[in-house]
Amino acid sequence: MPDATMKPLILLDIDGVLNPRARVASPDGSLELVLSDAKIALVNRLAVFGRIAWVSTWPAEQTAGLESQLRLGNEALRVPLPARALNESESPTPKLRPVTRWLARMELSGEATWDSVVWIDDVLGPDAREWARGFRRQVLLVRPMPAEGLTEAHVVAVEVFVESGS
Template sequence: MTKRPVLLLDLDGVLNPFAAPICPDGYQERVFFEGEEPGRYCTAHGAWIEELAAAGELWWATGWGEHANERFLPLLGVDPLPVVRFPAVPFEPELKVPAVDLVAGDRPTAWIDDNHTPRGLRWAAARPAPTLLVSVDPAVGWQRCDVDHVLDWAARL
């Protein structure tokens, strides 16, 4: 019997296309943290998150930590997700890997992020369990094809 896959979802650069020169169509802007630039969100992504949660054990893999549940998900109408515990922000993206590895264990894992580092690529390549890295352009953000790619991968396990 195949173990239920772990699905990891980053926020900035994925759900929040911060590198887009203007707010993309379908997105809204909101200040999430006082003194910072507005973040972007798309309410349609709530349904995508729910689809992923039905296909595996969906976790936040973001420096936002619990703030992703408290400030972001309510805008999408989605219940809170478990959170991968990263070092305090700011931290080097390479430091996501040990925390992700701890959550993934020996289960199949798909990781959606805008910054898969060399350390993350090596980690994924060395894992005996099926591993999928989905890279998202932070100037574009999450696309339906990214969701479908993970869903297709999970269905083939």
């Protein structure tokens, strides 16, 4: 039986979900991602429900910049995504294989401290739905429209999922 204090893992994409603005941050041309106030508020609400894990090809420097804007209560996790594998993927959900491998590694190492999974990504295909149905924990898939990204309705869906006991 899961620990009553366990919360969901929230797998969170960046592009097509948070839609940050990229700007040049230094003379060397490095980029900084800047979130709108509305997206910051929505992600902070999500962070109350569970632990955030980035599922994005953006480098760690940029996701660290997002975390400093978000002021999350705990450090976000990061699912490693090999860019080459994503570019060559013929899967409707290119991130599915790396996400599945990462979740299995976390479970085997005893670091899977969540009772369910919420995956928010603008590219979730029928293979992700099939995976979710067969996964050993409850899964909620949330697929925002890329132009709009994460909305209030998506956060409410996560809230209902969490409050229903996943």
